[in-house]
Every structure is written in structure tokens, then in C-alpha cells.
Amino acid sequence: xAQDTTGGTVIAQTLATLGVKDVFALHGxxxxxxxxxxxxxxxxLIDFRHEASAGHAADAYARSSEAGFGVCVVTAGPGFTNxxxxxxxxxxxxxxxxxxxxxxxxxxxxxxxLQGGIDQIAMAAPVTKWAHRVTSTERIPDxxxxxxxxxxxxxxxxxxxxxxxxxxxMPVREAMFPVYQRPAAPDRPAPSVDAVTRVLNALxxxxxxxxxxxxGTVFSRCSPALQRFAELSGVPVAASTMARxxxxxxxxxxxxxxxxVGGAVAGGNPxxxxxxxxxxxxxxxxxxxxxxxxxxxxxxxxxxxxxxxxRMRPINQAIVADCGEAFKTFADAAQDLQWPDRTAWxxxxxxxxxxxxLMFGDAPKETKPGVLHPYHAVKAAxxxxxxxxxxxxxxxxxxxxxxxxxxxxxxxxxxANGYLGCLGISQGFAIGAAIANPDKPVAIFSGDGAFGxxxxxxxxxxxxxxxxxxxxxxxxxxxxxxxxxxIVFGENRRSIVGLNSTSYDQVAVAxxxxxxxxxxxxxxxxxxxxxxxxxxPTCINLIVDPDVVNPAIVAMVGDPSVSDxxxxxxxxxxxx
Numbered sequence: 089x090a091q092d093t094t095g096g097t098v099i100a101q102t103l104a105t106l107g108v109k110d111v112f113a114l115h116g117x118x119x120x121x122x123x124x125x126x127x128x129x130x131x132x133l134i135d136f137r138h139e140a141s142a143g144h145a146a147d148a149y150a151r152s153s154e155a156g157f158g159v160c161v162v163t164a165g166p167g168f169t170n171x172x173x174x175x176x177x178x179x180x181x182x183x184x185x186x187x188x189x190x191x192x193x194x195x196x197x198x199x200x201x202l203q204g205g206i207d208q209i210a211m212a213a214p215v216t217k218w219a220h221r222v223t224s225t226e227r228i229p230d231x232x233x234x235x236x237x238x239x240x241x242x243x244x245x246x247x248x249x250x251x252x253x254x255x256x257x258m259p260v261r262e263a264m265f266p267v268y269q270r271p272a273a274p275d276r277p278a279p280s281v282d283a284v285t286r287v288l289n290a291l292x293x294x295x296x297x298x299x300x301x302x303x304g305t306v307f308s309r310c311s312p313a314l315q316r317f318a319e320l321s322g323v324p325v326a327a328s329t330m331a332r333x334x335x336x337x338x339x340x341x342x343x344x345x346x347x348x349v350g351g352a353v354a355g356g357n358p359x360x361x362x363x364x365x366x367x368x369x370x371x372x373x374x375x376x377x378x379x380x381x382x383x384x385x386x387x388x389x390x391x392x393x394x395x396x397x398x399r400m401r402p403i404n405q406a407i408v409a410d411c412g413e414a415f416k417t418f419a420d421a422a423q424d425l426q427w428p429d430r431t432a433w434x435x436x437x438x439x440x441x442x443x444x445x446l447m448f449g450d451a452p453k454e455t456k457p458g459v460l461h462p463y464h465a466v467k468a469a470x471x472x473x474x475x476x477x478x479x480x481x482x483x484x485x486x487x488x489x490x491x492x493x494x495x496x497x498x499x500x501x502x503x504a505n506g507y508l509g510c511l512g513i514s515q516g517f518a519i520g521a522a523i524a525n526p527d528k529p530v531a532i533f534s535g536d537g538a539f540g541x542x543x544x545x546x547x548x549x550x551x552x553x554x555x556x557x558x559x560x561x562x563x564x565x566x567x568x569x570x571x572x573x574x575i576v577f578g579e580n581r582r583s584i585v586g587l588n589s590t591s592y593d594q595v596a597v598a599x600x601x602x603x604x605x606x607x608x609x610x611x612x613x614x615x616x617x618x619x620x621x622x623x624x625p626t627c628i629n630l631i632v633d634p635d636v637v638n639p640a641i642v643a644m645v646g647d648p649s650v651s652d653x654x655x656x657x658x659x660x661x662x663x664x
Contacts, residue, residue, distance in 0.1 A: 095225040095256045096121025098263065099188070100129035102229045105267050106236055108159050110134060110149065110523050112142040112516075116163020118190025118253040123161075134523055134552060136516070137544040139167050143174025144516025145523070146185045150178075150244075151330075151500040152478060153524035156307065157184040157240055164190040164253075168208050173510060175246050176215040181330065181506035182303055182368075184244035186235055187212075193254035194223060208250050217245040225258045230265035241274060243393035244307050276308070276410035277392065283407050284417050287363070287388055288425065290405070294361035294386070296433050297323045298349065300373065303330035304366015304391060305411045306499045311335065313415035314365070318342075320422040322430035324437055328367050329504050333496025343437040346373065347492060349380050351440030358382040364389040366411040369400040370507065376400060376660060390414050444492045447639065453609040455633040460609060462486070462561055462632040466533065467493045468609065469559050469630070472616035476528050478521045481505070482514030483535030484568030486561040488638040490533035497528060512541025514558070519545065522554040529620050532558040536587060537566045543595060549625035550600040557619045558596070558627045563634035564589040571637050572657045575645045589631070596627035603627040 099122045103111070111126065113119070114136050126133050136142040139162045146158030162171045168189045178185045192204035212219040218238045222231055228251075235247040279287070291297045305314060311334055318325050318341035326346050327334050335342035343349070352358060362385050367373060374380030381387060381401075388405040389397045397406045407414060444463050453464040466489040473479075476497050481490045481504035496502035503517050514532040522530045532539075539560050549556050570585040593603025602624050604615050612630070619626035645657045653661040 093260045094121045094125070095228055095251065095258050095260055096123070097125040098225065098228045098260050099232065099251070099256075100125040100131055102232045102267050103159065104129040104131055105270065106233060107155060107270050109155070111159045111161055112136065112145040112149070112520065113161040114139050114142050114163070114167065116167050116190055118163045118256060119161060121256045122188075134519065134548075136519075136548050138542055139170035140173050140512070141516035141519070141542045141545045141548070143171045143185075143187065144177070144513045145520030146187075147174055147178045147181075147183045148480070148503055148517040148520030149524045150183050150185055151306065151503060152521045155524075157186065157236065158520065159186045159188070161188045162190070164192060164208070165204065165206070169211075172211065172215070173508075174516070175212060175248065177506060177508040177510045177513065178246040179215040180508050182244050183246070184239040184307065185246040186239055187246060187248045189248060189250050190256065191221070191250050191252045194252045195254065209248075212248045215246070216248050219248040219250070221250040221252070222255055223252070225255055225260040226262065226264040228255075228260070229263045229267040233267050233271060237271065243396065276413045277408065278413035278417055279390070279407045279409045283405065284421050286405055287407070288418065288421055290361050290386055290388065291321060291323055291363070292425065292427060296352075296357065296359045297361045297363075297430070298359035299323055299325045299363045299365055300328060300346065300349075300367045300381075301325055301331040301334045301365050302328040302367025305331050305334050306366075308366065308392070308410045308412035310366070310412040310415055311499050313412055313419055315339065317415045317419040317422055320419055321427050322434070324430065324434045326437075329372050329491070330506065331367070331499065332494060332502035333498045333500070337495050341434060343434070344441050345491065345494075346380050347443050348437040348440035350374070351443055352437055353379055353382060355440075357436060359385055361386045362388070364391075365414070366391060368396055372507075442492065444639070455636060458607040458631060460607070460612075460630055460632045462489050462563070462636055462638070463493075464609060465612060465630045465632050466490050466561065468612040469533070469616055469628070470495060472613035473531050474529050474620055477620075478518075478525055478528050478530045479503070479533065480514045480517040480521060480530065481533050482517075483511060483538035483561070484566070485571065485638045485641050486533065486535030486538070486567065488640040489561065501525070501528070511538040514538065515542045515545035515548075518556045518558070519548055519552070519554060522556055529623070530554070530556045532556065534558065534560055535567060536560055536562040536564065536590065536592065539592060540590075543592070546596050546599040546601055546625060546627065554625060555620070555623040556625050557616065558592075558625075559616070560592045560627060560629050561632050562589060562592065562629050563632045565634050567634060567638075568641050570634070571641045572645045575642065575648060576655055576657060591629060593627045593629040596625065601625035601627065603629065605629040605631065607631045
């Protein structure tokens with residue numbers, strides 16, 4: 089290596105060798121040796137106004153790009169602590185991301201240095217698969233390669249490298265383990281022959297079989313194999329929040345999200361054999377309630393992480409395997425078998441795919457002059473979008489309205505708040521998705537409360553000329569919290585749940601974008617089309633009725649009339 093090569097240059101060169109083309113970042117002096125080296129390495133820097141958004145962008149990039157992982161680089165101290173939220177979000181949602189953070193010089197330890205005095209590795213360790221401080225320039229290449237390998241192997245997740253500024257700026261004469269080419273991808277585990285036989289026998293003999301696809305199907309690139317198996321077997325496929333679009337929206341065996349499954353269970357026609365494919369048990373699959381996966385169902389769980397299998401309930405067939413490899417094997421074996429006709433079962437699930445249409449289909453589209461019904465407003469906006477649009481959903485109650493009407497352009501192209509329940513993710517998600525998918529428009533659906541967390545990223549969208557339309561459901565309140573307080577304590581006890589009806593569209597204009605406040609149902613579709621046709625960052629500010637309550641939120645909070653339970657809003661109630 090040339091004597092003027094710095095640690096920062098080696099970081100850029102190593103990332104480029106590993107296939108990294110885009111890095112999400114916010115400037116900090118600790119990073120300069122890396123930042124100035126990126127153009128020569130062929131790496132594009134996408135700079136943000138807040139580190140949290142940069143981290144969320146790396147997350148979305150991992151979900152929606154061919155690369156399959158994202159990189160975020162932030163500075164020391166507050167830059168790192170601002171990034172802890174997206175690191176944690178990526179951890180609980182199992183998204184492969186590399187976070188590189190700066191830190192004070194090694195020689196300044198215990199001197200109360202600028203942006204120091206904290207152990208960034210100790211803080212990151214509980215919410216990463218691996219966190220490590222690089223103390224030698226000679227080790228930069230192999231430690232970066234190791235970090236990327238860990239992030240992507242097994243159960244995916246975030247990793248973190250802390251690189252002190254003196255290591256970043258130090259001249260590098262030789263690397264101990266240089267990375268000259270992209271390492272070979274590891275082989276993916278497949279199910280045993282006996283497991284395949286047992287799974288196919290269980291599905292063939294079932295009356296109401298079901299596959300629930302989770303995030304593991306997205307990162308295993310499972311769609312082609314899953315589609316082939318669904319077509320051969322006739323078994324319907326539902327998607328968890330992370331897996332929306334795992335099959336085409338109009339595919340005969342695809343029933344969209346899990347709403348139709350919940351309706352079938354409530355209607356007395358529950359699935360009797362369920363395959364959880366890369367889908368984790370928890371709140372989004374009904375928790376302990378049995379409302380999605382019945383207690384008496386035969387459950388087959390496929391997960392690359394054996395520790396995930398059996399969470400919350402016994403599993404009848406446990407398969408530690410990659411979902412893509414599993415369904416390739418299933419499809420190969422299924423083509424020589426006879427399968428029952430599942431048409432009636434699939435049709436029944438399809439009838440429950442859009443439950444809010446039954447509840448609100450006949451409701452007025454404008455509840456009062458200048459105020460929109462939130463369900464009709466979101467549905468109209470969603471259907472007005474180009475069918476190729478990447479959708480990013482954010483918020484509490486607003487996310488509930490968007491989720492039941494959402495359409496996905498493909499795997500990883502419909503994103504929403506995950507298990508962290510983090511608000512304010514949509515701007516970062518949208519920017520990451522736009523960089524990963526330059527041929528696709530991107531749309532945000534967000535509540536006004538959530539949108540305010542990272543409002544400044546409208547500036548980022550404008551500077552990078554990204555075709556993002558932000559659709560804000562503006563009801564001038566924290567709606568999910570308002571509803572929860574009303575149910576538990578009564579409407580006269582509301583506390584810090586009100587907001588102003590802000591002109592978010594004008595904020596977009598002030599940053600150099602475009603915007604419009606919409607108060608008429610008939611104006612929604614034209615406004616969306618105009619915004620997408622312009623390919624300019626645009627905010628559509630929809631004025632929606634705060635008094636129309638999303639039924640999902642009511643179900644989450646619970647029924648206060650049940651006298652023998654202690655209400656624990658958003659969680660399972662506790663017997664009194």
C-alpha cells in the first residue's frame with residue numbers, strides 16, 4: 089500500500105471490494121479520512137440530517153436491494169447514541185446491517201475527550217450480533233469482512249465496528265489480511281429427506297393448510313421457490329408485516345397479510361396445519377391468543393435460527409433450514425404428488441383479506457366538511473399510487489389504516505414499524521428504498537405524530553432528488569395514545585396527546601420540495617398522481633377525522649368491561 093494510504097482509505101476500499109456501492113451517513117470529523125476516500129472507491133455517500141434516519145435507511149436498503157445488506161457510518165458520541173435506535177430496530181427485526189462509528193483517539197482514553205467518555209462497544213453489544221473496536225490499521229480489512237459475514241449469516245442482524253479517529257487517520261503500509269475479492273457465499277442449510285416427507289404428508293392430509301411467510305423468506309430470496317410450491321400444492325400463503333409482497337398481489341394462492349387468517353379463526357374455520365416459514369411468533373402473529381395460529385393446529389416451523397423455533401408454543405415439526413432451500417426441496421418433491429383441491433379454502437381466506445371494507449365501506453368518505461374518513465383517505469391514496477411503488481408505513485393508528493390497504497411491489501418493498509414499535513422510521517426507510525430502487529417511486533404513509541420525528545429529512549430527499557411522496561394522515565393528535573387513554577380512563581382524562589394541525593406540505597415546500605393539503609376525497613387521487621408524475625419530493629397533507637377509531641387499536645387496548653382482568657394496554661391483560 090502507498091505510504092499516504094490511511095485507515096479511512098482502507099475502509100472505503102474494503103467496502104467496495106465487498107460490493108458496497110452506497111453508504112448512509114452524517115458528517116463528523118472522526119470520519120473524514122473515510123468520507124473523502126469514498127468517491128475514489130466508487131462509493132456513493134447519502135448524507136442525512138439525523139443519524140437515526142441514516143440508520144433506518146441502511147435497514148430499508150438491506151430489505152429492498154439486491155445487495156441484501158446496508159451500511160451506515162456515523163460519528164462518535166451523540167452520533168453513535170442517535171444511531172442506537174435504528175441499530176436496535178434492525179436487531180429485533182433481524183435485518184443485516186453494518187454500522188461503522190467513529191470514536192476518540194485510543195491514546196485519549198480516560199482523559200474526558202470530546203465526544204468520548206462512554207463505552208460504545210458495551211452499549212451496542214446487547215443489540216448487535218457482534219460489536220468490536222478496531223485498534224490496528226492492519227486489521228481493518230479482515231474485521232470489516234468478518235462483520236459483514238456475521239451480519240448476513242444465520243439469523244441476520246446488525247453488527248458494529250468502532251474505529252477510533254487515530255486508527256482512521258493513521259497511514260497504512262500493509263494489511264495483515266487484505267480482502268482482494270468478495271468472499272464466496274456460504275452454503276445454505278436444507279431440510280432432511282425425512283422432514284420433507286413429513287411436511288408434505290401433513291399438508292396433503294390437512295383440510296385447511298396455511299403457509300405464513302415471515303422476514304426470513306425475504307432475506308433467503310425465497311419468492312420463486314415459494315410460488316412454485318404454492319402453485320403445485322394449492323396451499324395458500326399469508327405474509328407477515330415484513331414479508332408483504334413475497335408473492336405477487338394478484339397471485340391466486342396469496343391472501344396478503346394475516347387479516348384473512350384472523351377472520352377465518354374468528355369465523356370457526358381455522359387453519360389446521362400451519363407452516364411458519366421464517367416467521368417469528370409474537371405480537372404480529374397473535375401472541376398467545378390463538379387468534380392467528382390456533383392452539384390446536386399442527387405447526388411446522390422453518391427457521392435458519394434453531395433458537396427461534398418453539399417460541400411461545402410447542403412445535404410439531406421443527407426444521408432448521410434456509411426458507412429458500414426448504415421450498416425448493418418441497419417443490420421438487422411436490423410435483424410428483426397428488427394434491428387436494430384447495431380452491432374453496434383459499435376463496436374463503438380471500439373474502440377476509442380486506443376486513444375494514446366490511447366495517448367502513450359504506451361510511452361517508454368525508455365525515456364532515458373538509459375532514460376525511462381515514463380508511464377511505466388511505467385506501468384512495470394507496471390505489472392511486474403507481475403499482476410499482478415502494479411503500480413505507482409509519483405511525484401508530486395511522487399504520488393500522490395503511491396496513492389493511494397496503495399493496496407491495498415485491499418482497500421487501502412494503503415496510504412498516506417492526507417489533508421495536510419505532511415511530512419516525514418512514515423518512516429513513518423511504519430514502520434507503522429510493523437509493524436501492526432507482527427505477528421505482530416511493531411513498532410514505534405516516535401519522536402526523538410519527539412524521540414529525542424526522543421532518544428535516546425532507547431536505548435530504550430534495551438534495552438527493554428522490555421521487556418520494558410523503559402522505560401524512562393529519563388528525564392533530566397522537567391517535568393511538570388518545571384512543572388508549574379514552575378506553576382505559578375516559579375521554580375527560582386525556583394527557584399530552586394533542587397536536588396542532590400543522591401544514592406539513594408547506595414544510596416540504598420550504599425545504600425545496602412540493603406539497604398540498606387535501607381536504608376533499610375527490611382531490612386525493614389527482615394529488616397523488618400529480619406528485620408521482622413530477623418525480624419531486626412531495627408531501628400530501630391529508631386532513632383526517634381524529635374521532636374515527638381504528639378497530640385494531642381498540643382490540644389491542646382491551647375491553648374495560650371485563651371485570652376479572654387488569655388492563656395492560658397493547659399487551660396481554662393480566663387476570664385479576
